Amino acid sequence: MLNANKSKDELQDILKGKEYQIYYDDHRSIILIWWEKAKEWLGEQLAKLFPSIETASGAAAPILITLIIVVIALLGWIMFLLIRIRKRNRMMRVQKPLHSMKEMNWSSQKHLSEADRQEALGEYTLSTRHMFLALLFYFHEKEWLEARIWKTNWDYYDELRKVNQLWADQFYHLAYFFDEATYGEHTVEKEQYIQFRSEANKLLGETDKLLDR
Structure with a gap:
């Protein structure tokens, strides 16, 4: 029992010790330390750019917050675009536009x-399908x-870009x-x-003009 109390007292002495408190405070406030250094650095840069500003260090905090928000928003936007492009490419590589021999036999x-x-019937999804197939068969x-x-649309894109890269890019979008x-x-x-x-008619028109030359 005496040994247990002694160990407890020793542990409390260690926790109250200066070295432990410094260690604890440093790790507890590492973000605060980083924040202060970032503000100090930004304040110095502002002072170099605008020597007449006396409150550069005071202006650093709101500017730094704004920069962090902008960077986070930019990273979020980039991630959104990357996910969207990946989804688009995956769909282009997997799905096949032609479903039957009947569609193959149409001009x-x-x-x-x-x-x-x-x-004319207001079936715009079906209109989109046949307009695209008209372009494909053209x-x-x-x-x-x-x-x-x-074949997938990626296969067609790959074939078309060997003929004309601009047409291939427009085809990819459609x-x-x-x-x-x-x-x-x-x-x-x-x-x-x-x-x-x-856009489809424009692409058809561009190719027609080239053939008429």
């Missing part, structure tokens, strides 16, 4: 006519790519919207379809 002009018919008919049921509408359970609104149709 680009027939897909265009079907896109117009579905648009490139197939020009022998810039080879349409096959087993293919992503097509995949979202077809596989992403995204209901296409009228305004979205009109924008999609305009």
